[in-house]
Amino acid sequence: MEILILFACVLALVLIDIPIAVALGIVAVVAAVVTHGVGTLPNLPLELYNGATNFPLIAIPLFIMAGAIMNASGISQRLIAFASALLGFIRGGLAMVSIGASMFFAEISGSAVADVSALGSILIPAMKSKGYPSPLAAAVLSSAATLAVIIPPSIPMILYAVMAETSVVQLFVAGIVPGVLGGLGLMGMAYWFAIRYNLPIEEKFQWARVRKTFREAFWAFTLPVIILGAIFGGFVTATEGAAMAVFAALFIGLVVYRELDLKQLKQAMIEGGQQTAVVMLLVAASALLGNYLTEVQAPQHLAQAVSDFTTNKWAVLAILNVLFLILGMFLHSAAAIILVVPVVMPLVRAAGIDPVHFGLIVTVNLGIGQQTPPVASVLMVACSIAKSTVWEVTRVNIYFIMVLVTILLLVTYVPVTGMGLVDLFYR
Amino acid sequence: MTLERFRRGYTVALEWIVIALMAILFIEVSLGVIYRTVGVALVWYDEVASILLAWLTFYGSALASVKRAHIGCPELVDIAPPRVRAGVRVFAQLATIAFFLLMGWMGYSVLGALESDRLVSLPEVPVAWVQSVVPISAVLIVLAEIITLPGVVAASMRDKRPGAVEVTGGASH
Numbered sequence: 001m002e003i004l005i006l007f008a009c010v011l012a013l014v015l016i017d018i019p020i021a022v023a024l025g026i027v028a029v030v031a032a033v034v035t036h037g038v039g040t041l042p043n044l045p046l047e048l049y050n051g052a053t054n055f056p057l058i059a060i061p062l063f064i065m066a067g068a069i070m071n072a073s074g075i076s077q078r079l080i081a082f083a084s085a086l087l088g089f090i091r092g093g094l095a096m097v098s099i100g101a102s103m104f105f106a107e108i109s110g111s112a113v114a115d116v117s118a119l120g121s122i123l124i125p126a127m128k129s130k131g132y133p134s135p136l137a138a139a140v141l142s143s144a145a146t147l148a149v150i151i152p153p154s155i156p157m158i159l160y161a162v163m164a165e166t167s168v169v170q171l172f173v174a175g176i177v178p179g180v181l182g183g184l185g186l187m188g189m190a191y192w193f194a195i196r197y198n199l200p201i202e203e204k205f206q207w208a209r210v211r212k213t214f215r216e217a218f219w220a221f222t223l224p225v226i227i228l229g230a231i232f233g234g235f236v237t238a239t240e241g242a243a244m245a246v247f248a249a250l251f252i253g254l255v256v257y258r259e260l261d262l263k264q265l266k267q268a269m270i271e272g273g274q275q276t277a278v279v280m281l282l283v284a285a286s287a288l289l290g291n292y293l294t295e296v297q298a299p300q301h302l303a304q305a306v307s308d309f310t311t312n313k314w315a316v317l318a319i320l321n322v323l324f325l326i327l328g329m330f331l332h333s334a335a336a337i338i339l340v341v342p343v344v345m346p347l348v349r350a351a352g353i354d355p356v357h358f359g360l361i362v363t364v365n366l367g368i369g370q371q372t373p374p375v376a377s378v379l380m381v382a383c384s385i386a387k388s389t390v391w392e393v394t395r396v397n398i399y400f401i402m403v404l405v406t407i408l409l410l411v412t413y414v415p416v417t418g419m420g421l422v423d424l425f426y427r
Numbered sequence: 428m429t430l431e432r433f434r435r436g437y438t439v440a441l442e443w444i445v446i447a448l449m450a451i452l453f454i455e456v457s458l459g460v461i462y463r464t465v466g467v468a469l470v471w472y473d474e475v476a477s478i479l480l481a482w483l484t485f486y487g488s489a490l491a492s493v494k495r496a497h498i499g500c501p502e503l504v505d506i507a508p509p510r511v512r513a514g515v516r517v518f519a520q521l522a523t524i525a526f527f528l529l530m531g532w533m534g535y536s537v538l539g540a541l542e543s544d545r546l547v548s549l550p551e552v553p554v555a556w557v558q559s560v561v562p563i564s565a566v567l568i569v570l571a572e573i574i575t576l577p578g579v580v581a582a583s584m585r586d587k588r589p590g591a592v593e594v595t596g597g598a599s600h
Contacts, residue, residue: 014499015503016503016504017500017519018519019497019499021497022497022522022523026522026526029526029529041529041533042536044530045558045561045562046537046558048561049558052481052484054477055477055480057480058476061449061483062453065449065453236460239476240456243456243457266446269449270445270446272449273446274445274490274491278487278488278491278496278497280480280484281497284484331500332498335498
C-alpha cells in the first residue's frame, strides 16, 4: 500500500512538470519526516551525496564523452561510407546503410539519442533527397538507433547492472547477438519498404571500395573492439575501459583523422557532464526514497503479492515486460531503470530469473520505449530532423517497432539468444 | 547587467566547472589504470573517483538547471491553457527551489558535525570539505531556478515549450 501511495505522489509531482529527481526527493523528505520526525532531516543531504558516489557509474560520463569525441572527429561520415560500400547495392540501399552504420556506431556509443543525432542529421536529409518518404527516413533512423543501447557499450545496461547489483560485463556480452539480430531484422523490414516504394539502389558492390572505406574507418572500428575485448576478457573494468575509450577517441580525433577541434572537444565535455549529472541526480534522489522503501520492505511485499498470484517464471516475465512497455511510453529509460529495477529485483530473484537475462530484457524493452510516444526521446530527435510529425512517423515506425518487439520476445522466451555467449564464456 | 546577460555568464561559468571535473575524472581514472598496470595501485583511486562523480553530479545539476535540462515530463502541462501553464510551472519551480533550499540548509548544518572526519584513503582531506558540494551546489541550483523563472513564465504564456534551452535528452540513452 505504501508503495502505491508513494508512486502516486511522485507521479502527481512529475505530471505538473517538477523534474523527476526533485519529485523523488520531495516525496522522500515527506516520507522521512512522517515516519521519523524532523530530526532525520540532516541525514538526507548525506544520503543524497552517498547516492551519487557510485563507483561503477563513472563509466557513464566517460562513455558519453568517448562517443561525443568520436562523433566530432568525422567518424560518422567514415562509418556511413563503409556501410554504403558494404550494403549500398541492396534495394533501398540508403535505409540499409542507415541501419548498418547504426550498428557500427553502437559499438562506440552507448546512447540511442547520440546515435540518431549523429547519423540522422546526415542520413535523413540524404534519404529524403533520394525520394524516400520523410516519415520512412525518420522511422528507419529512429528504430535503428535502438541498437546503440543493445550492442555494447550501453548506458542503460551500466545503470541496470548497478541498480540490480549484477555484472555489467556479462550484460554487455548478452547484448551482442540480440543487437546483431535486431539489425538484420530491421534491414529485412527496410527491404520490404524498399520493394513497396521502389526505392533506389545506391552503388554497385565493389571489393575495392569496401577495402578503401574500411581502411579509412579502420581506427574507428578497431579501437572500440579492442577496448570491448579488454573489458570482456577481464583485463580492465567497464569504468577503466570507458577511460581507455576516451583516450582512444582523443587519439583518433587528434592524431589519426586530425579533425577534432578544441571547440568540439569542449562541447563534447559539457554535454557528457550535463547528461551524466541529470542521470546521476536521479540515482542520488532515488537512493533517498530507496532507503524508505527498504525500511518498509516494499520490494519484498511486491514480490510476495505477485508470487501469490503466480510463481511461474515466464508469466512473471510477461507481467514485467508489459509493465516496462507501459512505463517506457511515459518515462525516460534511465528514470524507468532507476525507479523500478530496485523495486522488482526481489521478485525477479524469487521467480528464479537470471538477473543478467532480466537486464537484457529491460534494456531491449526500454529501447522500444524510446520509440513509443508520448515520451520517446529517440523518435522525437528523428522527427525533428526529418521535419515530420510524431504521428506520421509512428504510423511507419510501428512496423519497425514490431521487429524490435519480436527481438524482445526472442530474448525473453528463448534465453539462449542473449545468454548463449554469456553461458559459453563466463559460466 | 541584464538578467539575460547574467544568465549567459552564469551558464558559461558552470560549463567550465563541468569541463574541469570531466577532465580531472578522465585523468584520474586513466592514472588509476596506468598505475595498476605497472603494479603500483593507487590506494585513493576509487574513493577520489567516486567523489569526483558526486561533484560532477551536483555541479552538473546546477548547469542542467540553468539550461532547463533536467529529466521531466512536460507533456501534460504543455497542453494546458497559457495562464494555467505559467501558474503550474511557477509552482513547480518554487517546489524545486524549496527542496534545494532544504538540502542546502541541512547539508550546511551537518558540515560542523563532520569536522573531525577525514577521507579513508587520504587522511589529510576533511570529509566536510568534500561534502560541501551539497550546500554549495544547492545554492547554485536555487540561483539557476530564480534567474530562469521569468523566461519560463514568458515562454509559457507565449508557446508550448518553455525553457531557455531545448531539453538535450539528458537521460535519453
